[in-house]
Amino acid sequence: MSDLKPLPRIGVSACVWRDGKVLLVERGKDPWKGKWSLPGGGLEFGETVREAAARELAExxxxxxxxxxLVDVDDAIMHDESGRAVAHYLIVCFTGHWLHGEAEARDDVTNIQWAERAALDELDMTPGTADYIRQAWQMLTT
Known part of the structure; x- marks a missing residue:
C-alpha cells in the first residue's frame, strides 16, 4: 500500500461584473450540483490560473x-459522515468587468443570471461565494 496521499486539486473562478450586477451560474454537476456559484472549474496542466479562469468563464x-x-485563494474541503476529507480544492478567484459575449448556460451549467448584490443572501449558493462577491465588489470600487 502506498503512503502517498491525494493532493488538493486547483480550481479557479471568475467574479464578473456588468452594470453593477454579478454573473452567476447554477452548477449542473457535483460537487454542489444545483447551487448558484461563480463560473469556474479546474486548472489544466500548462495554463496559468488567470488563463484557466478566463477559459472556464468562456466555456x-x-x-x-x-x-x-485576484480576489482570494481559499480551500474547499469536503468531508464524509465520519469527518474524513474526501475532496480538497484550492480555489483561486479573480474579478473584473464584462468585455463581450451574451451570457448563456453552457458546458456543465444549468442556468445563468446577472444578479444584484442585494439578492445574494436569497440565493442558494456554494459555500463562500457571497463573501467572494462582496470582497470583489469592494476591490473594484475602492
Whole structure:
C-alpha cells in the first residue's frame, strides 16, 4: 500500500461584473450540483490560473472579462459522515468587468443570471461565494 496521499486539486473562478450586477451560474454537476456559484472549474496542466479562469468563464457562459484582480485563494474541503476529507480544492478567484459575449448556460451549467448584490443572501449558493462577491465588489470600487 502506498503512503502517498491525494493532493488538493486547483480550481479557479471568475467574479464578473456588468452594470453593477454579478454573473452567476447554477452548477449542473457535483460537487454542489444545483447551487448558484461563480463560473469556474479546474486548472489544466500548462495554463496559468488567470488563463484557466478566463477559459472556464468562456466555456460555461460565453462571456469574456478583464480578470484584472485576484480576489482570494481559499480551500474547499469536503468531508464524509465520519469527518474524513474526501475532496480538497484550492480555489483561486479573480474579478473584473464584462468585455463581450451574451451570457448563456453552457458546458456543465444549468442556468445563468446577472444578479444584484442585494439578492445574494436569497440565493442558494456554494459555500463562500457571497463573501467572494462582496470582497470583489469592494476591490473594484475602492
Amino acid at each position: 460555461e457562459t460565453g462571456v469574456a472579462a478583464d480578470l484584472v484582480k
